[in-house]
Amino acid sequence: MVQRGSYAKGIAKREEILATALEVIAREGYRGASVKELSDAVGLSPAGVLHYFDSKDELFTEILRKRDDLDAETFHAESDTDLFQLFLQVIRHNAEVPGLVELYTRLNAEASSPGHPAHRFFAERRAYMHTLFSGIFEEGKRAGRYPESLDSYSLGIILTALADGLQTLWLQDPTIDMAAEIERLLTSLGIFSHERSTSA
Amino acid sequence: MVQRGSYAKGIAKREEILATALEVIAREGYRGASVKELSDAVGLSPAGVLHYFDSKDELFTEILRKRDDLDAETFHAESDTDLFQLFLQVIRHNAEVPGLVELYTRLNAEASSPGHPAHRFFAERRAYMHTLFSGIFEEGKRAGRYPESLDSYSLGIILTALADGLQTLWLQDPTIDMAAEIERLLTSLGIFSHERSTSA
DNA sequence: GTCTATACTCTGATAGAC
DNA sequence: GTCTATCAGAGTATAGAC
16 A cells, blocks of 8 residues: 555545445444445455555544544534533434444444554544543633532543443443433533533 | 353363453453463363353453452452442552453443343443442432432443443553542542542 | 455364364 | 364455556
8 A cells, every 4th residue: 555545536535435434334333344344335345445544443443533524514613502512412413323333432442552543543532522621611610600629631531431431331221311411410510500401 | 062061170160261361361461362362371272262151252251250250359348338439449450450451341342232242241230330329329318428419320320431431541541540530520529528538 | 556356364163073 | 071173254465457
């Protein structure tokens, strides 16, 4: 794989592979998705697909990256958007695409080694979520809307961990309402008032 | 695999396999542990080991079950033990055995299908944790020690999900202090007072 | 550069000999 | 109860066609 994606056609093909793979997993579920299955869906041989990606794990990582990009377009912040509500919207949307949730959860569990293709992705995602939550929380504290009981750093870690853990639980027991649980915790912490919170 | 474990020797051998496998993963880490590697450690062929277990996933599930049994022996409740503190002790102990944490986290992510050998294990574990937390919390509420702000059902789900999610995060970033984060949340919720909480 | 065909390696798993 | 032999399937590396 030399000069991957240097040509217009190559770039387009790479995007097409990602879009197709994302769509297949979102529609059909994860079910041990293999390179073979995904390459069939695009009309290429497995090696043909791996011409654009270093490995299966890198392909899967890029699928998740694309998912995040699409979500960011769909759920973008307006000037008056409550960012916690936006976060809850994404969580609610997740319940519609169990295949992607499983892909995310599995890769998350496998990416602990720094050498894993998804390690950087999850590190960046963690940093982003952390900055986001800390920012919202610090601002709310300054405005006197949020309580001083919890520091922003911990809140960032806790919400990130909770979101990940709820997805693992929900995959095993879909009766769990991920967004509602997060909402209840935020309410208990005094971050949501009952008026501002809207149930799904 | 007929009549697995019906004979005394068979039962002993099965236990020996589990004990050795547990010890190897605890000491060496997970590193993509294979049946081959574990069977070598016991001095058997892969097929020899799979005589005692239906599959690799069943073997791994039983390793986790044995881990829980050993933990229950080590961290057992005395009459005056704070069960939340006991929970935190187990979490702190987890940080000493990353290999087992990774085995747990990976299997947890793979066990979503009801047909998976670990599905029942995690369902039972979830139910146990849930009953435990709800019980502690209800009791504390009745005694007036805990606030009414959060219902027991949600607290059970949230703490279980948080524990799982923190392990995933910690595997990727070991600077995270899992027990301390849970402690901070419990403190913010008014469940821990500062006097009763003891930092690790 | 793009892609197929082929082959290699490693896995977990199974059948049957001992 | 445990082995050897074997299998099916995975991911991946290479050679070379176009």
